[in-house]
Each structure stands twice: as structure tokens, then as C-alpha cells.
Amino acid sequence: MRFHKRRLGLLLEALFVLPPLSAQTIKTLDLSTTTSNSQKFYVIFAARGGSATGHAFVMWGVEDSVRKRSTIRSFGLYPETDQNACRSAFGKIAGTIVDESVNHSIADITDELIVQVDENYFDLSLKLAKGWECKHEFELLSRDCVEFVRAIGNSLYLEMPRRTILQMTPRAYIRALMASVTKETRTLPNAVYEGSLVKDKPMGRGVLTFDDQSRIEGTFWGLDHVVGSGTLNLASGYCYEGAIINYQAHGAGKILNPASTPIFIGRFESGELAHSKRRRTIAAQFGRIELLPIRTASAPRTGPAAAHP
Secondary structure, eight states: OOOEEEOTTOHHHHHHOOOTTSOOEEEEEEOOOOOOSSEEEEEEEEEEOSSSSOEEEEEEEEEETTTTEEEEEEEEEEESSHHHHHHGGGSOEEEEEEETTTTTTGGGEEEEEEEEEOHHHHHHHHHHHHHHHHHOEEBTTTBSHHHHHHHHHHHTTOOOOOOOGGGOSHHHHHHHHHHTEEEEEEEETTEEEEEEEETTEEEEEEEEEETTOOEEEEEEETTTEEEEEEEEEOGGGOEEEEEEETTEEEEEEEEEOTTSOEEEEEEEETTEESSOTTHHHHHHHHOSOBOOOOOOTTSOOOSOSSSOO
């Protein structure tokens, strides 16, 4: 593994801006839920040319504002030898994870999707990449560079494109992944969603505004899972303002009366007050502070039933 350290702020510029002659396309997707400005974590799905099919690989980047530096790691899956590459169409052969900086793939990038993630998912996806190295196998269409990319994407709960006849090659697959990421407005039952979509489903940063003007702004994984903050309108003109996870008050928040005066400030867990003498009183007046999730045929679950994927 090779590490590249640059001054803070040059990470995206150095990695993702190529010479003028390069036909490079870039898209971004924000799956982070933290508000810390000290470090930012990225997983980048990239493709390069240089052959008829190109090559797909993944980069991991960290921007550290405290140490004023950026760290890059980049890996792709290859047959171990050129002789094996010729045999790979006929079965399983020896494979290895290669540092892409050695192959100059970073300088030859033509297409990339930059995904900002939380540190735990950054670490999880990097650990998965190291697991592929341990297996030491390569097989076209089942354990090649595209399947390596798909595995990393799945670890982030991205809905990765199917590998069709038109998306078999590495560059074509990365372009299909990028094409699935858009930013649009969608009208839903009793609400409007504005923000990032993956395969036409809410994924990443967005805002969900309900007919009663309740509003959630945060990071979405489909419509069942969201981590963010906003306003949940309650009975008799009262409302909740604060942290929200999966449509429930969860984290720091407050309840305001119809005159917008706070009547309670504290912490909530799964829609209820946490460790407060007024817990029963608030529960009796408002019940569980939550909204019913919006579920439609076009927005199924994309992650597990935890607080967030």
C-alpha cells in the first residue's frame, strides 16, 4: 500500500482534475451523516482507459483539517501475471489487489463517482478490499475488477447497477453507476423530496417536506432510512425541532408551543424523552414523536433496519 500526502484542500483538485486533453467526467454523492469539519472521508469509484475495455478501481481519501494533509489509497483487482490474464476467460486464476498509483491509473482516470461517507463505512469498505487480497483469486464476470467495485459499493449500501451485456466492461460499468446518480425533485404520497437519487430512489443528501409542513433534512437510504434533523409538527400547534433518525425524534431536540416558545429541551430516543422526569407527561400529551415513513413501490429498503445503514 502506498500513501500520498498533500496539503489540505488539494485532495479533490489533485486527484480529480486531469490534464485538459483528458475526457473526464465526475459526479459526487454525499452519504455522510456527521457534521465534523476536522476530517472528511471519501470512497471514489473510478475508471480509466488504456485498453479496449478500460479498468475499474476504487480510491479511499481522507481530508484532515487538523494535520493539514490528505491521504489517498487506491486499489484494483488484476490477474497476477499477463499469462493469467489470457487464461482468465476460461476459469478461475490467481489474482491480486494492486496499488493503482504504481500503474499510473490515477493520472489516467476518465470517469469517477466521489462518495463522501462516515468514518465507520470508510473503514468497513477498506477492510473488505483487504479481504479480497487474501482470497488471491481472479475470474472474469464473477471475480474481476468490476465485481470488486460492486462489492465495495454494496458495503456502503449503494444500489449498484446490474451487470448487463451493455455494462460488462469496466469503463461501461462505472459510467452506468454514475448515470444512476442524479439530483431531482420527486412528488411522493403526502410529501415532496428534493435531493440526490440513485436509480431514481432517494439516496444521499436531501430534503423531505410533508403536506403539514413537517420537514426533514438529512442523508437518505431509500425512504425507510434517514439521518438528519428538522421539524415534526405535533397536535394542537406544537412541534418538535431537532435530530431525527428514521422519522423519529432521536438525539438533541426541543418541543415548542404554538407561540414557538420551547417548553422542553433535552435528548430523545426513538421518539420518546430519554431519562427525564417529564417523560410520561410528554408521552401522554404527544405520544411517540414521529412521522410514518413514506414507502412506495419505487423506493424499497436499501439498508438494514438499524438507525441507519
